[in-house]
Amino acid sequence: xRPVAHTSHSxxxxxxxxxxxxxxxxxxxxxxxxxxxxxxxxxxxAIFTLLQYLWLGTFSRNVYVHRALIVSxxxxxxxxxxxxxxxxxxxxxxxxxxxxxxxxxxxxxxAGVFWLATSLAGLQSRRYARVITNGAVAVLAALSIYSLTKxxxxxxxxxxxxxxxxxxxxxxxxxxxxxxxxxxxxMAVSTLxxxxxxxxxxxxxxxxxxxxxxxxxSFAIVLAIPIVGTLLFHLGVVDFKIPNGISPFxxxxxxxxxxxxEQRELxxxxxxxxxxxxxxxxxxxxxxxxxxALAHTDEFTGLPNQFHLRERMQERINSGDSNIILILIHIxxxxxxxxxxxxxxTDRILLEFTDRFKLIAxxxxxxxxxxxxxxxxxxxxxxxxxxxxDRGNIEWQGPHELKRPFLIGFQAYxxxxxxxxxxxxxxxxxxxxxxxxxLALEAAQNSGDKYGFVYFNKDLAEAKxxxxxxxxDLREAIEHRELLLHYQPQVDDELRFTGAEALLRWQHPxxxxxxxxxxxPLAERSGMMTRIGQWVIEACCDQLKQWQTADSGFDxxxxxxxxxxxxxxxxxxxTVLKTLADKGxxxxxxxxxxxxxxxxxxxxxxxxxxxxxxxxxxxxxxxDFGTGFSSLSYLSELPLDTLKVDKxxxxxxxxxxxxxxLRSMIDIGNSLGLQVVIEGVETDxxxxxxxxxxxxxxxxxxxxxxxxxxxxxxWLREHSSANTGETPPLA
Numbered sequence: 190x191r192p193v194a195h196t197s198h199s200x201x202x203x204x205x206x207x208x209x210x211x212x213x214x215x216x217x218x219x220x221x222x223x224x225x226x227x228x229x230x231x232x233x234x235a236i237f238t239l240l241q242y243l244w245l246g247t248f249s250r251n252v253y254v255h256r257a258l259i260v261s262x263x264x265x266x267x268x269x270x271x272x273x274x275x276x277x278x279x280x281x282x283x284x285x286x287x288x289x290x291x292x293x294x295x296x297x298x299x300a301g302v303f304w305l306a307t308s309l310a311g312l313q314s315r316r317y318a319r320v321i322t323n324g325a326v327a328v329l330a331a332l333s334i335y336s337l338t339k340x341x342x343x344x345x346x347x348x349x350x351x352x353x354x355x356x357x358x359x360x361x362x363x364x365x366x367x368x369x370x371x372x373x374x375x376m377a378v379s380t381l382x383x384x385x386x387x388x389x390x391x392x393x394x395x396x397x398x399x400x401x402x403x404x405x406x407s408f409a410i411v412l413a414i415p416i417v418g419t420l421l422f423h424l425g426v427v428d429f430k431i432p433n434g435i436s437p438f439x440x441x442x443x444x445x446x447x448x449x450x451e452q453r454e455l456x457x458x459x460x461x462x463x464x465x466x467x468x469x470x471x472x473x474x475x476x477x478x479x480x481x482a483l484a485h486t487d488e489f490t491g492l493p494n495q496f497h498l499r500e501r502m503q504e505r506i507n508s509g510d511s512n513i514i515l516i517l518i519h520i521x522x523x524x525x526x527x528x529x530x531x532x533x534x535t536d537r538i539l540l541e542f543t544d545r546f547k548l549i550a551x552x553x554x555x556x557x558x559x560x561x562x563x564x565x566x567x568x569x570x571x572x573x574x575x576x577x578x579d580r581g582n583i584e585w586q587g588p589h590e591l592k593r594p595f596l597i598g599f600q601a602y603x604x605x606x607x608x609x610x611x612x613x614x615x616x617x618x619x620x621x622x623x624x625x626x627x628l629a630l631e632a633a634q635n636s637g638d639k640y641g642f643v644y645f646n647k648d649l650a651e652a653k654x655x656x657x658x659x660x661x662d663l664r665e666a667i668e669h670r671e672l673l674l675h676y677q678p679q680v681d682d683e684l685r686f687t688g689a690e691a692l693l694r695w696q697h698p699x700x701x702x703x704x705x706x707x708x709x710p711l712a713e714r715s716g717m718m719t720r721i722g723q724w725v726i727e728a729c730c731d732q733l734k735q736w737q738t739a740d741s742g743f744d745x746x747x748x749x750x751x752x753x754x755x756x757x758x759x760x761x762x763x764t765v766l767k768t769l770a771d772k773g774x775x776x777x778x779x780x781x782x783x784x785x786x787x788x789x790x791x792x793x794x795x796x797x798x799x800x801x802x803x804x805x806x807x808x809x810x811x812x813d814f815g816t817g818f819s820s821l822s823y824l825s826e827l828p829l830d831t832l833k834v835d836k837x838x839x840x841x842x843x844x845x846x847x848x849x850x851l852r853s854m855i856d857i858g859n860s861l862g863l864q865v866v867i868e869g870v871e872t873d874x875x876x877x878x879x880x881x882x883x884x885x886x887x888x889x890x891x892x893x894x895x896x897x898x899x900x901x902x903x904w905l906r907e908h909s910s911a912n913t914g915e916t917p918p919l920a
């Protein structure tokens with residue numbers, strides 16, 4: 190083996206421009222100074238990289254790589270600064286101090302590189318990788334401690350000052366040093382470290398991270414070449430050494446590339462997330478825009494809907510103009526027309542009717558479609574319309590356009606209409622005006638005339654007297670226990686029971702069982718709705734608690750309708766929560782359904798009531814969704830959980846337009862994160878087709894009619910029992 194080399198060098202204090210007599214030594218001195226400067230610059234770069242990565246590296250997704258890079262930068266800077274200090278030392282004490290730091294930096298540098306390779310390959314969770322990495326770090330740490338016991342560290346055995354001579358460039362310190370056998374052994378063992386780095390690089394390559402794998406393997410080669418060359422030199426194979434100070438600089442380059450690559454990946458991911466967020470925002474915005482458009486516009490005709498009409502009516506009432514009239518126009522026998530001529534012809538006739546209707550409503554008027562066959566006109570009383578308010582006689586020369594026949598192929602078909610008219614009064618309400626117009630329209634329909642015109646008059650007022658008799662009976666209905674609740678089940682797309690809706694009935698002693706349509710409008714007009722609504726809430730609580738106590742199998746929410754009159758009460762939410770507490774019923778078992786006009790009056794008070802109830806656990810549903818009675822524009826404002834699609838849309842499901850409309854309503858509900866319940870499902874064909882539109886919740890006669898409590902419990906038990914078999918029962 191070739192003996193360990195004895196090396197000498199001299200270090201000038203200043204200058205790099207020698208004269209001819211001192212040229213060789215001065216050139217060597219100048220080169221050493223340049224090396225020292227380069228080492229200091231490298232150390233400064235390492236410190237700058239460390240400071241930069243201490244801040245920006247906190248965004249790193251791999252904390253192990255982040256820590257390994259920091260350790261590598263710290264020991265790289267230590268090694269470079271210590272080497273520069275040693276090369277510039279002018280006494281043994283300074284050289285010894287610098288060599289100890291150099292040894293610490295070199296060994297720590299290898300430990301950091303070892304750790305970095307393991308972290309980049311993602312092997313820190315593998316047991317064998319942890320054993321190898323921790324073992325290498327422990328050995329290097331032990332060598333660092335052992336190095337402190339040596340005068341010149343473990344890399345050199347001795348350093349001697351040969352003397353100081355005066356050169357043309359200034360005083361020059363000359364010394365010699367002898368490399369240790371320990372250094373040779375360490376370099377031999379270091380080849381195993383380069384093998385580990387290459388192994389980690391292959392793992393990265395197999396994982397698809399080819400650029401990082403190439404960098405890591407190239408670093409291993411740069412690290413291995415001087416180590417192998419030095420070993421060959423000491424073994425006498427070659428008679429020259431390969432400089433071994435390149436790898437720290439190359440490591441800094443790799444760190445910069447790795448950092449830049451990680452930041453690029455983070456920016457790419459951020460851009461992708463931003464694009465996804467923008468797509469989601471656009472999707473939600475479009476859904477809200479569609480909801481707002483549907484809130485004010487009838488989708489089929491493009492006319493304003495009843496919600497928009499009610500807003501304008503309130504504005505006209507507030508203005509105090511007593512010459513404003515509300516005209517309701519009903520197309521007679523439209524359903525029979527549809528059955529006779531089909532969906533396509535009926536839709537075409539409706540669109541042509543809409544065009545004619547717009548001609549009537551074009552001057553200082555508002556024309557609206559408020560249901561399938563009902564249209565409304567809010568206008569200043571025209572000259573063509575003569576009204577005798579006392580007798581209720583009316584003559585209208587205006588709707589000639591509507592009387593002209595419609596062509597269906599080569600056949601002319603004449604539509605007939607029923608028309609109800611009323612004036613808006615100074616102290617009127619929208620609800621009262623609509624009710625008067627509805628009464629006039631109902632009278633026009635019952636008249637049997639081809640074109641029935643009825644103004645709300647004395648005869649209708651007398652009819653109200655009969656209504657008052659029924660009103661008196663209704664006031665006593667609660668005390669006489671004549672009000673009843675029937676329950677209609679709700680199921681999901683797999684026919685599993687999910688809940689029930691409580692439906693009010695009146696067992697009149699003389700008129701028999703009355704449906705809500707016969708007395709709820711009367712209760713609302715007479716101011717009894719709040720009292721009846723409170724009775725319904727208490728009765729539902731009692732029934733729900735009884736079912737839960739009796740283990741009837743009821744496992745779902747019990748839904749009940751809430752009138753807009755109840756929501757107008759300032760203490761509605763407080764009363765409901767107190768009732769639940771008194772009855773000992775959990776709010777999670779109830780669902781409140783808003784009736785068709787609940788969203789028209791005082792939206793701020795309604796929103797506050799619903800927010801408090803929903804916070805307590807009560808489910809909030811919007812009933813009759815899409816009929817024009819419900820405010821779609823408030824979908825994003827009110828704390829809603831569920832949309833209930835009206836039966837009328839299921840009835841029109843057989844048409845292409847009906848399916849498209851129903852699909853859009855389901856999509857709107859789903860896009861806003863709301864549950865959608867389809868009402869009025871009567872046939873299995875409807876049920877199967879609705880499931881294909883992603884509908885999940887259903888209610889209708891197909892499953893069960895509204896049932897008295899005892900029959901409902903029997904149905905629930907039979908349904909639960911049958912559901913354990915293969916085919917759940919249908920009503």
